[in-house]
Amino acid sequence: MLCLGIETSCDETAVALCDDGRPVAEKLASQIDVHALFGGVVPELASREHLRRMGPLLRALFTETGLGLADVDALAVARGPGLLGSLLIGLATAKALALGAGKPLIGVDHLHAHLMAAAIGRDVPYPALGLLVSGGHTQIMLLRSALDIAVLGRTLDDAAGEAFDKAAKSLNLPYPGGVYIDALGRDIEAERGLFPRPFLDNRNLDFSFSGLKTAVATYVAAHSELRLDVMPSPGGPIDPLDWPMAMRKVCAALNFAIADTLRVKMERALDARDTGPVRALLAAGGVAANSRIREMLTDLTARRGLPLFLPQPKLCADNATMIAATGCLLGRAGLTHGLDLDAVPRGRK
Ligand code: KG4
Numbered sequence: 001m002l003c004l005g006i007e008t009s010c011d012e013t014a015v016a017l018c019d020d021g022r023p024v025a026e027k028l029a030s031q032i033d034v035h036a037l038f039g040g041v042v043p044e045l046a047s048r049e050h051l052r053r054m055g056p057l058l059r060a061l062f063t064e065t066g067l068g069l070a071d072v073d074a075l076a077v078a079r080g081p082g083l084l085g086s087l088l089i090g091l092a093t094a095k096a097l098a099l100g101a102g103k104p105l106i107g108v109d110h111l112h113a114h115l116m117a118a119a120i121g122r123d124v125p126y127p128a129l130g131l132l133v134s135g136g137h138t139q140i141m142l143l144r145s146a147l148d149i150a151v152l153g154r155t156l157d158d159a160a161g162e163a164f165d166k167a168a169k170s171l172n173l174p175y176p177g178g179v180y181i182d183a184l185g186r187d188i189e190a191e192r193g194l195f196p197r198p199f200l201d202n203r204n205l206d207f208s209f210s211g212l213k214t215a216v217a218t219y220v221a222a223h224s225e226l227r228l229d230v231m232p233s234p235g236g237p238i239d240p241l242d243w244p245m246a247m248r249k250v251c252a253a254l255n256f257a258i259a260d261t262l263r264v265k266m267e268r269a270l271d272a273r274d275t276g277p278v279r280a281l282l283a284a285g286g287v288a289a290n291s292r293i294r295e296m297l298t299d300l301t302a303r304r305g306l307p308l309f310l311p312q313p314k315l316c317a318d319n320a321t322m323i324a325a326t327g328c329l330l331g332r333a334g335l336t337h338g339l340d341l342d343a344v345p346r347g348r349k
């Protein structure tokens with residue numbers, strides 16, 4: 001089954017083809033340069049950028065692969081969660097193509113697709129425990145199979161990615177700052193008590209990261225050497241040696257605080273009686289590209305004797321390959337939608 005995937009839930013416009021779950025090609029246009037000027041995603045600008053870029057990306061995808069709409073067996077599209085105006089551009093495009101070509105339409109849950117990015121080209125043994133860490137979401141999930149997923153815990157306020165991005169903003173680092181915090185904190189011994197590991201003093205699997213941004217902002221306010229006037233231009237290569245050691249230490253401590261908070265709740269989920277024994281661990285989402293978090297997960301699964309499934313770094317962030325691959329899974333199971341498919345901006349419960 002050749003599936004065309006369309007992703008427009010936030011600030012990446014992307015289209016991709018997967019053949020029976022195997023990636024064929026992807027065209028992606030990032031809007032980071034547009035939103036970086038505002039320090040965060042501006043929803044109306046995002047929708048306009050999706051509209052402007054969608055047509056040329058589709059044309060480029062078909063030109064590069066030598067394939068056309070006639071070769072496609074199904075149209076898969078991210079239906080949420082995400083920004084409503086942005087989702088509508090993807091949905092309208094997918095519906096038009098499905099109607100024009102007489103092919104089935106498949107609405108894909110964006111968070112499900114993130115997790116499935118970890119399974120691309122691999123045989124995951126189920127049940128598995130999933131960790132989804134992105135700019136908008138932080139969830140622990142139980143995957144009874146690739147298509148039967150229950151949310152065990154979620155953030156009550158900010159997502160892990162937001163904690164990274166807001167802390168980066170306090171440090172005057174470019175948006176989105178997670179990748180800077182990751183790089184600057186690498187190869188430095190983290191001072192473990194510098195920042196709190198929030199919301200561990202309970203028995204649940206939920207998260208609350210909003211206090212971390214206050215902790216970092218308070219620390220930065222008390223240490224003027226941490227506020228650099230000159231911001232590097234976003235998107236350029238990051239060399240940690242260009243940055244003061246004080247800044248790198250803050251980043252290392254923050255990477256530790258977030259990674260270790262995730263570790264404690266994942267261990268708790270693995271030990272929970274109602275989770276039952278799982279056979280693998282999957283992690284996905286933009287924040288799963290973080291090197292400290294990848295190290296933590298590698299160590300955790302080695303100790304527990306579980307295989308770890310992580311997407312390649314470029315498939316951690318938003319992309320359309322994960323939508324197309326999940327579309328193949330759903331399509332093969334006969335799960336398609338009508339042309340009245342709706343956007344679900346707040347996601348499924
Ligand atoms: O999954 P994603 O691309 O978009 C959403 O669906 O939200 O995740 C974006 C988030 C941003 O908060 C970004 O700062 C964070 O992922 N991120 C990272 C890293 N790379 C991206 N956070 C920490 N370390 C990284 N290496």
Ligand code: ZN
Nearest residue numbers: 114134317318
């Ligand atoms: Zn995402």
